[in-house]
Amino acid sequence: MEEILAYLKECKTFYIATSEGDQPRVRPFGAITEFEGNIYLVTNNSKKVYQQLLQNPKLEISGTNKDSWIRLEATAVRDDRKAAREKMLTDVPSLSGMYTATDERMEVLYLKDATATICYFTKEPKTIKF
Numbered sequence: 001m002e003e004i005l006a007y008l009k010e011c012k013t014f015y016i017a018t019s020e021g022d023q024p025r026v027r028p029f030g031a032i033t034e035f036e037g038n039i040y041l042v043t044n045n046s047k048k049v050y051q052q053l054l055q056n057p058k059l060e061i062s063g064t065n066k067d068s069w070i071r072l073e074a075t076a077v078r079d080d081r082k083a084a085r086e087k088m089l090t091d092v093p094s095l096s097g098m099y100t101a102t103d104e105r106m107e108v109l110y111l112k113d114a115t116a117t118i119c120y121f122t123k124e125p126k127t128i129k130f
Contacts, residue, residue, distance in 0.1 A: 001130040004116045005039050007063075007070055008032050014063030014070070016041070018052040025052060029061075033091040035084050038110035039130075041076070042088050042095060045107045053109065054078075067121055074114035084108045 008014050009032060017026045027049060031042045043050050053059065053076045061072040085101040088108050099106035111130075119125045 001034070001037065001039060001128075004070070004072065004114075004128055004130065005032065005034050007065060007116075007118065008039075008061070010065045011063035011070070014061050016049065017060040017062070018049055019056055019058075020048070020052050025049070031088065031092040031095055033088050035079075035087040035108075035110070038112075039114070040079070040084060040088055040108050040110045042085075042092070042099075042106065042108050044098075044105050046105060050107055068118055070116055070118050072111075072114060072116040074111035076109040077112045079108050079110055084110075 013028050013030050015026050016029050017024055019025065025048070029041060033040050057076045059074060059076050061070070061074070063070050082101050085099070085106055085108050089095055089099065089101055115127065115129045117125050117127045
């Protein structure tokens with residue numbers, strides 16, 4: 001899990017795919033952290049991505065880093081604990097301009113049942129389950 005977290009942080013921007021009915025939806029993300037052994041993402045509960053994840057919590061993440069790219073499949077699980085929101089705000093201080101740990105907009109989600117594959121142009125892919 002630590003390797004995947006580090007990889008996504010190095011990407012700086014990665015892309016999350018969700019679904020809306022039969023239509024795939026993809027958008028850029030960048031805020032990510034670790035809390036209690038899980039990878040966490042953050043979004044605003046007024047955004048369509050959040051509503052899509054409530055309807056179907058399965059997501060895919062993709063990003064590139066130097067000579068490799070990642071594909072990650074997981075289930076997003078909402079965590080409504082203040083401690084999880086505080087950890088995200090501490091680790092990604094730029095979020096403090098948009099959210100507080102007690103506002104009613106900030107949503108943190110962790111990745112469950114995840115499988116990540118890091119692919120390379122010059123060597124075999126590496127798959128990690130967490």
